[in-house]
Amino acid sequence: MAKTATSTESSVKENIYPYYLPGKIPDNLVERFLEAFATVLQFTDYRQLLDTYCATSAKCNRCSVACPVYLASGDPRDIPCYRTNLLLEVYKRYFTISGWFKSRLSSRFDLTEEIVNEMAVAFYRCTACRRCTMECPLGIEHSLLTRLGRYILSLIGISSKALQVSVDEQLEGETHNTSKIPKVALLDTLEFLTEELEESFGIKMEYPVDQYDREFVFFAAVSDYLMEPETLMGNAAVIYAAGDWDKWTIGTGNYDGINYGLFYSDWYLENIVKQLVSEVDRLRGKKILIGECGHASRSAHDFVPIFLKQDAYPVINCMEYALDCLEKGKIKLNSDIITERVTYHDPCNIARSGWIVDQPRKILKSFVKDFVEMEPHGINNYCCGGGGGLVSIDEIHDFRMDIGGKVKAEQIRQTGAEILISPCANCKKQLKELVEHYELPCKVMGLHDLILKAIEIPGGKSPQERKEEAALYEM
Amino acid sequence: MEQWIEFAKGPLFTLTFLIMVLGLLRLIIPQVYLLFIRKRDVLRDVKWSKIIKDTLSWIIPIKHFISGTRLFSLASYIMHIGVIIVPICIIDHIVLWEKFFNINLPSIGQGLADYLTLITIACLLILLGCRTFKKHQRAMSGFMDYFLLIMVILPFASGYLASHPNYNPFPWDVMMLTHLLSAELLFVLIPFSKLAHIILFNFDRTSGVHWQLRPGAGDKIAEALFGKGVKI
Structure with missing residues (x-):
């Protein structure tokens, strides 16, 4: 395992964690990491996954030619299998019987602070695109382990500042969205978009807000309200042209489809999904319509059914909706x-x-x-x-x-x-x-x-x- | 030496084969339990057809011969054909199948078996070469990655030499004992190493299925680590 260069403890943290939350990285990294890892294994089904990967990972390296990050960097730590192995080695050593025996027979591997540091860097060099899985003969999903690694790290205070600040605002902030757009600003934006649409089409399309019993409750990536007005106008134009204007609404209780929990934390993933669903509950909507956002669509589509079970709402991406309208001639x-x-x-x-x-x-x-x-x-x-x-x-x-x-x-x-x-x-x-x-x-x-x-x-x-x-x- | 060979052919073979079978069952039973019993209800929407299709796509992996991996992939693919067919269908082993399991399998013939054995050894050496000389492969290879490759080469090479006295510079019984013991060590290693993929090769593809997170697990983890009501 490649060792990360170290000097003094403080400079290590400065050099390795430039984008993490300051002051939250504990001193006893190894103990805290193992404690968090053990707790995650206790309450989840990751053990089964890790056992399977340990038993099958052939380290054939085919994933390296599939990974755009490794193709560009040529850095071994960017090989998906290498990154996965960082976590698997820790799991094998500390959480399996064979690892326990091996540690008694030899001192081949022990978790050190350098390895935790290496994981913290390696896991945030992965874009979690899952392309490596396509070229893995065994179908190992490396991004899933990258995410698990990030989750464990987040439990000991090592998480990206940008992601952490966003999810904190989304769950506990006044605005409940990642871009901190207050309700009044949302309403102003929608009014502006309505004016723009009217100017363009000559028709007044007033965005429906907080309408009850509508078929679709719409969630865009909230940043679209700041940066992508034409996308939101396009959404509105399709719905209007299709004659479904009285079938959708935007809720002012929660209007953010973003869920950064998908990238690094089960806890945030679940709670943000629940927050999104509670808005649909409030408005008595029937379906969740997600705007142009990949991870917002996936986090709702894949995880609403898991966290909400039978109460799940169907999740539709706006492109599915648009194609349906096109094919029906609407x-x-x-x-x-x-x-x-x-x-x-x-x-x-x-x-x-x-x-x-x-x-x-x-x-x-x-x-x-x-x-x-x-x-x-x-x-x-x-x-x-x-x-x-x-x-x-x-x-x-x-x-x-x-x-x-x-x-x-x-x-x-x-x-x-x-x-x-x-x-x-x-x-x-x-x-x-x-x-x-x-x-x-x-x-x-x-x-x-x-x-x-x-x-x-x-x-x-x-x-x-x-x-x-x-x-x-x-x- | 004769007695050692008989011991390796008899009780030791039975014991090591049993270890392999029981070891593999130990791995596969939890998988089957998880997928088909414990999570049966939450797996209603799993696209099994996609999982099966993806797995089968590797049986004839034409679309997977991508740039940068062609030599490795070709060697690996042919090697897998060899390690599956030769040990099962070679004429000397057909006898074992009949003796131990009363199964009559077709033989591939000595000539084809010889060629296939040599090709398999060559492929294994190519894989060993790739692992040794290619930077990205060497970077993440550990002792076991090299050791297991050598352990797979050993029974093939010793078996070939034992059945071809003209090329064999060593005494026949030494070579035969090497063949038997190396194969039996391989049996034992299979369930305890990455060679377990011989039986678990399709279970990784259900990893998306494993990501059926338990509702409320995040809260329990936070509570266990930080105490009730403490912010994560």
Whole structure:
């Protein structure tokens, strides 16, 4: 096992934990780590998983050629199997009978503070994209162990400041959302979006707020209200054009679909899922409609049924909804509007499992004339480099640009696309930074941003009129 | 020496084979219990067809021969064919199947068995070479990773030499005893090492299934570590 360079204890912590919560890292790291690990094993089913991985991990290293981080860095600690092995070695040594025997027979492995430090760094160099699992002959899900490692570390005070501050605000803050947008600001934003839509379409589409007994309760990544107004306008335009305007609502009790617990903590994951569901309960909604966000969609889609069991609400991604409307003829997209070359980035959280792969492509191909695929794409796509919550950690911006997103940047360049569609708030942020960093000649936007340009709304201005008006405005 | 060989062929073979079978059962029973009994209700929506399809995709892994792994993957794939077919279907072992289990298996013929054995050994040496000389493989290989490769080569090499006196520089009985003992050591190692993937190879793919988190587990962990009501 590679040892991390150390000098004095304090400088180690300064050097290794630049982006963790200050003052929370304990001195007795090893004891605390083992105590937290043992407690996690006591109350969860991870032991079964770890036993299986210990018994099967052949360390064949095929995962190394699948990992975009290792492909860019060439650093052995970025090999998924290597990272997994950091945790498996600790598990084998301290929590299995064979490990206990081996420790009596030899002193081959003991957990040290350096190894805990190494784990803290290694686990936050993984974007949890799960591409390595696709190329593992045994199907080991390395990102699951990365996440478990992060969970244990978080229990001893080692967690990313950016993620921790966000989830704390979401669960305990006044605003209950990760961007600290108060209700009054949300209402102002929705009013602004309504005005923008009216100006564009000539129709007043007032966003429904706190309406009871609606079919859909809508949760966007809350940052969209600050940074991606066109995505939210696109969502509204689709629902309006489909004639479902009286079937949806946004709740002011909780309007954030983000769940960073997915990246590092079972406790936060569960409680944020429950908070989201409690808003649907309050509004007596029937379904959860998630906006353009990969991890928000996955955390609701995969974990609402697990934490809420039979009380679970169906979770629908907005692209599933849009395709359904398109296929039923409820919306019409003008195919003469988008003339640029367009490509599509698959957000790992919704694509890797095969859940949302074809839907956006069917929508795009219905109105985009020059659509090109990245290679590879779909369930085999490369991560944008900001997955697993890394995009929120500004302190590792250089890592995200030079290593995490390097492969993706080259992929984008090869398509020659002028528009890069990325239906995920996190991917969009990372890709916008990548495009700037690598000086790629393309614009990053959401799928609904593009739909907004081409959608035809009965009684409203045509897409052609809107395009001409927009051109005049830009002049 | 003759008595040692007889001992290795008889009681020692039975004992080590039994250790392997019981050891593998020890691994597989909890898996089956977890999936089909304890979590049966919460696994209603698991996409078993995808899990099966993914597993089967590795039987003819054409799409998995990706850049950077072709030599390793090809060697690994052929090696697996060899280590499955040769020990089971070689004519000398057919007799053992009949003797111990009363099972009549088809023989692959001496000629094919010889070629397959040599190819398997060559593939195992390529894997050993990759592990030794490729930077990213060496970085994470430990003693057991090299030792197990050698342990798999040993019964193949000794078996080939024992059945080909012309190429064998050692006494026949020494080679035969090496073959028997190395194979039996391998039997014992299988359930206690990564070689257990011979039986658990498809259970990793249910790891998504394992992530059926227990509701309330996070609270219990927080309470155990920090006390009731204390912020995590």
